[in-house]
Amino acid sequence: MSKKKKIxxxxxxxxxxxxxxxxxxxxxxxxxxxxxxxxxTLVKVRAHGNGAEKAVKESIDQIExxxxxxxxxxxxxxxxxxxxxxxxxxxIAPETMVVLKKAKKYANLTAGDFDPTLGALVNLWGIxxxxxxxxxxxAIEKALxxxxxxxxxxxxxxxxxxxxxxxxxxxxxxxxxxxDSVRKIMKKNEVKHAFVNLGGNVLVIGxxxxxxxWKIGIQDPRKGRGSVMAIxxxxxxxxxxxxxxxxxxxxxxxxxxHIIDPKTGYPAQNNLLSVSIISSSSFDADALSTSIYxxxxxxxxxxxxxxxxxEAMFITKELDVYLSSGLKELVxxxxxxxxxxxxxxxxx
Ligand code: AMP
Ligand code: MG
Numbered sequence: 001m002s003k004k005k006k007i008x009x010x011x012x013x014x015x016x017x018x019x020x021x022x023x024x025x026x027x028x029x030x031x032x033x034x035x036x037x038x039x040x041t042l043v044k045v046r047a048h049g050n051g052a053e054k055a056v057k058e059s060i061d062q063i064e065x066x067x068x069x070x071x072x073x074x075x076x077x078x079x080x081x082x083x084x085x086x087x088x089x090x091x092i093a094p095e096t097m098v099v100l101k102k103a104k105k106y107a108n109l110t111a112g113d114f115d116p117t118l119g120a121l122v123n124l125w126g127i128x129x130x131x132x133x134x135x136x137x138x139a140i141e142k143a144l145x146x147x148x149x150x151x152x153x154x155x156x157x158x159x160x161x162x163x164x165x166x167x168x169x170x171x172x173x174x175x176x177x178x179x180d181s182v183r184k185i186m187k188k189n190e191v192k193h194a195f196v197n198l199g200g201n202v203l204v205i206g207x208x209x210x211x212x213x214w215k216i217g218i219q220d221p222r223k224g225r226g227s228v229m230a231i232x233x234x235x236x237x238x239x240x241x242x243x244x245x246x247x248x249x250x251x252x253x254x255x256x257x258h259i260i261d262p263k264t265g266y267p268a269q270n271n272l273l274s275v276s277i278i279s280s281s282s283f284d285a286d287a288l289s290t291s292i293y294x295x296x297x298x299x300x301x302x303x304x305x306x307x308x309x310x311e312a313m314f315i316t317k318e319l320d321v322y323l324s325s326g327l328k329e330l331v332x333x334x335x336x337x338x339x340x341x342x343x344x345x346x347x348x
Pocket of ligand 2: 289
């Protein structure tokens with residue numbers, strides 16, 4: 001064998017060894033996963049790498065801590081204290097303040113389509129509880145009078161509900177806040193690849209261990225958890241879905257779901273099965289998914305197109321799929337029952 005050939009073979013050998021070592025290191029990245037039932041939903045946290053174990057534990061603890069501050073049923077929570085001490089200035093934790101401020105911001109931005117003070121209406125309907133009910137119109141009228149973000153006063157360290165019987169409900173935003181908190185924990189622990197799912201609020205950190213994009217499934221809204229109708233390729237991104245299939249009950253052939261229009265007091269009535277928001281902030285995406293569901297397709301699409309770097313996917317009852325302009329290349333529809341509506345929507 002010539003000297004040249006020997007050098008070439010030797011180089012190839014070295015490269016192969018380097019390549020195999022690299023692959024081996026990738027697959028050897030430690031994977032840690034944990035599940036818990038928190039915030040009334042199934043929480044899944046997965047992380048890869050040296051800091052994974054600590055990060056996953058801290059994440060689950062943090063989600064629990066957030067629940068203990070912001071749940072309306074935990075008697076020691078800030079929200080419980082506010083709801084049960086109307087007209088009193090209540091000192092609250094900085095974390096709760098961040099969520100209340102963001103919730104009020106979205107209430108203003110959506111002119112009340114999103115409203116964190118609709119607890120009286122949510123309690124009246126009881127959707128997701130053992131005894132949901134279609135309330136009497138007079139009861140809805142009453143609860144509507146006890147709903148309104150103008151009744152929520154926020155100061156530096158304290159908050160106050162200025163009218164008795166107004167109740168805070170952060171169910172439309174708190175999971176997004178929790179998902180973003182998990183991202184911070186992962187970063188602190190130098191975790192480069194992670195996946196979080198809080199009952200439909202999905203957040204991915206970095207890309208997958210093998211360097212490819214995560215593939216996030218969008219649920220088939222007719223079937224609920226576990227069935228995927230489309231896939232979105234994502235890196236450092238969140239997908240948050242609000243849908244009428246998540247919590248609902250049926251009475252006399254009519255479906256009543258958990259996303260309430262704070263202007264009518266009834267579950268938002270439109271032809272949407274679900275709205276998914278894709279963005280880098282889960283906190284904002286969560287507030288937006290609920291808001292946009294209330295707005296419906298036309299108003300919601302127009303609203304989303306005014307916000308930079310936030311995209312939306314709408315699925316209607318006819319199984320038509322509408323994508324905001326930045327999303328067209330990222331979504332792959334997997335189920336042929338769904339029709340992608342192409343072109344420009346709602347130009348005027
Ligand atoms: P999501 O699944 O994020 O859309 O949140 C739905 C939850 O948010 C409901 O179960 C209620 O607790 C709460 N909610 C319902 N309607 C609204 C609304 N219009 N604005 C704010 N929160 C709402
Ligand atoms: Mg939401």
